[in-house]
Amino acid sequence: MAIETPLRCKQCSLYFESDNFCAQLSPIELVNLNRESRSAKLKRGDSFSDESLAQWPVVAVESGVLSLQHIMQDGRKTIAALFMRGDIIDLRSISDRKRGNLIALGKARVCRLSPSIFEKVVKANPDAHQVIWDNLREQTFRAIEHSVDLAKKQALEKLASFIFECRHHEGANDKSSSIVSIPIRRLDLAEYIGMQPETVSRCFRELESKGIIELETLTTIVIKNIPALRRIANGDRSVEENVKLENPDMKIISFA
Amino acid sequence: MAIETPLRCKQCSLYFESDNFCAQLSPIELVNLNRESRSAKLKRGDSFSDESLAQWPVVAVESGVLSLQHIMQDGRKTIAALFMRGDIIDLRSISDRKRGNLIALGKARVCRLSPSIFEKVVKANPDAHQVIWDNLREQTFRAIEHSVDLAKKQALEKLASFIFECRHHEGANDKSSSIVSIPIRRLDLAEYIGMQPETVSRCFRELESKGIIELETLTTIVIKNIPALRRIANGDRSVEENVKLENPDMKIISFA
DNA sequence: CGGCAAGTTGAGCCAGGTCAACTCCGGTGG
DNA sequence: CCACCGGAGTTGACCTGGCTCAACTTGCCG
Numbered sequence: 001m002a003i004e005t006p007l008r009c010k011q012c013s014l015y016f017e018s019d020n021f022c023a024q025l026s027p028i029e030l031v032n033l034n035r036e037s038r039s040a041k042l043k044r045g046d047s048f049s050d051e052s053l054a055q056w057p058v059v060a061v062e063s064g065v066l067s068l069q070h071i072m073q074d075g076r077k078t079i080a081a082l083f084m085r086g087d088i089i090d091l092r093s094i095s096d097r098k099r100g101n102l103i104a105l106g107k108a109r110v111c112r113l114s115p116s117i118f119e120k121v122v123k124a125n126p127d128a129h130q131v132i133w134d135n136l137r138e139q140t141f142r143a144i145e146h147s148v149d150l151a152k153k154q155a156l157e158k159l160a161s162f163i164f165e166c167r168h169h170e171g172a173n174d175k176s177s178s179i180v181s182i183p184i185r186r187l188d189l190a191e192y193i194g195m196q197p198e199t200v201s202r203c204f205r206e207l208e209s210k211g212i213i214e215l216e217t218l219t220t221i222v223i224k225n226i227p228a229l230r231r232i233a234n235g236d237r238s239v240e241e242n243v244k245l246e247n248p249d250m251k252i253i254s255f256a
Numbered sequence: 257m258a259i260e261t262p263l264r265c266k267q268c269s270l271y272f273e274s275d276n277f278c279a280q281l282s283p284i285e286l287v288n289l290n291r292e293s294r295s296a297k298l299k300r301g302d303s304f305s306d307e308s309l310a311q312w313p314v315v316a317v318e319s320g321v322l323s324l325q326h327i328m329q330d331g332r333k334t335i336a337a338l339f340m341r342g343d344i345i346d347l348r349s350i351s352d353r354k355r356g357n358l359i360a361l362g363k364a365r366v367c368r369l370s371p372s373i374f375e376k377v378v379k380a381n382p383d384a385h386q387v388i389w390d391n392l393r394e395q396t397f398r399a400i401e402h403s404v405d406l407a408k409k410q411a412l413e414k415l416a417s418f419i420f421e422c423r424h425h426e427g428a429n430d431k432s433s434s435i436v437s438i439p440i441r442r443l444d445l446a447e448y449i450g451m452q453p454e455t456v457s458r459c460f461r462e463l464e465s466k467g468i469i470e471l472e473t474l475t476t477i478v479i480k481n482i483p484a485l486r487r488i489a490n491g492d493r494s495v496e497e498n499v500k501l502e503n504p505d506m507k508i509i510s511f512a
Numbered sequence: 513c514g515g516c517a518a519g520t521t522g523a524g525c526c527a528g529g530t531c532a533a534c535t536c537c538g539g540t541g542g
Numbered sequence: 543c544c545a546c547c548g549g550a551g552t553t554g555a556c557c558t559g560g561c562t563c564a565a566c567t568t569g570c571c572g
Contacts, residue, residue, distance in 0.1 A: 092393075123385070144356075150450065186550070187550070197551070199528060234328060237330045442519060522564090524562085530556080532555090
């Protein structure tokens with residue numbers, strides 16, 4: 001009798017989307033990996049205990065958003081990284097101090113993988129190897145890209161950058177879509193891009209008042225002027241001046 | 257006749273330090289990898305052309321400091337990441353926009369590896385695989401850690417953090433050493449931690465005036481009070497208040 | 513030993529943080 | 543179904559840390 005793909009995997013989106021890790025695996029590999037793994041449903045605020053991470057330091061994100069949070073002595077909190085569907089979070093041999101806390105920012109589904117079986121599968125299966133290798137490099141450059149945003153950009157630019165980050169994540173397939181959903185709360189967003197929630201709110205308003213975006217709901221925005229938003233995100237300060245120059249048309253007329 | 261390790265590799269520190277990639281390889285693997293690779297000496301400001309990176313997207317750092325720089329439309333420059341001895345920079349399949357420019361911050365030696373041979377060796381040699389996997393994860397978490405510094409810390413805290421980052425890099429062996437050398441210019445340091453060079457200078461002075469560090473030369477500092485510096489780096493604001501409380505001793509006596 | 517880039521110092525200003533008051537929304541129980 | 547409640551988000555007023563600009567000093571390299 002042929003070996004059957006485990007039911008749990010058959011229902012998991014990581015198995016269906018061909019560019020994800022589990023989709024590369026054979027039924028026998030899935031059975032082995034599945035036997036030693038634990039999937040879990042998380043709700044907002046759920047975090048992984050140190051013991052859990054010691055035993056299952058490899059976490060595959062099936063849906064939802066996870067975050068890596070650092071808390072400073074005086075209570076300032078930072079969201080250092082976001083993880084979404086398809087990310088494989090490998091926390092092996094990362095010292096506790098550097099690691100931070102892995103916390104769900106909303107309802108999420110994850111699969112905690114046994115490191116030894118995971119390792120075995122990766123070594124044996126070149127396609128799977130390729131996928132997680134690409135994913136890890138993607139995570140690295142996402143973090144580096146994020147550092148760029150944080151280092152020198154100002155508030156409006158950071159927010160614009162973040163909107164594109166969201167857009168890239170969800171609608172990688174539909175490049176022309178101008179509807180973007182923000183998958184996290186304002187509070188978390190602020191902590192991720194290193195600003196105050198008040199400032200985030202003000203910046204959304206400013207983009208809206210300039211006619212560049214429209215706030216459909218708290219979690220859904222429509223980009224009305226993609227190139228302008230792109231220029232802001234890239235730190236082209238002339239955008240803001242252009243708007244200033246375009247608006248006073250009436251005044252110029254009044255001089256005539 | 258036994259296969260000889262290539263002379264170039266015999267002279268390379270990556271081959272001698274047992275925790276580095278090349279040290280895991282057999283002579284035959286080294287010969288193969290070496291044949292298709294190009295080593296290079298760099299001086300400050302040297303950068304890799306896009307064509308060079310297309311052909312050799314994998315760069316091993318033998319000595320010196322490389323940086324990944326992003327330049328915004330209006331000229332603001334950010335150093336998004338630093339790479340030092342032992343780092344393997346893998347830029348394969350990273351889009352140009354995200355990648356930034358790879359630029360040396362001082363004299364440096366690198367080895368540009370053929371991606372195909374590199375891939376082959378990695379797949380065949382589990383020890384080598386382990387080393388570069390660990391290195392890539394290390395890079396990821398270094399970038400995440402750096403994001404934490406940039407997001408919410410203030411100037412003094414970022415500088416303190418950076419000093420520990422330097423200390424960690426060089427003297428990983430000697431934990432009690434209080435002498436730290438800063439391997440990059442003030443200007444580059446400022447761009448890395450997202451501040452102005454003027455502010456960097458002022459923060460160095462402030463740490464010095466508090467007796468926490470001493471500036472030996474521009475590139476060498478001595479930490480006089482490691483715990484205090486650590487607390488500042490971790491964002492414990494009570495440190496600064498403590499100093500304020502300790503200093504006015506004389507005033508208290510004058511009240512007696 | 514001159515020339516230039518890097519680093520430092522000072523003065524003034526502004527983007528964004530802080531604090532407080534308010535509104536909005538989703539969940540809960542009567 | 544509605545009243546209530548608490549947390550999230552928003553708005554306004556104020557304030558300050560760090561950016562900016564300019565002048566100066568230092569250190570490096572020919």
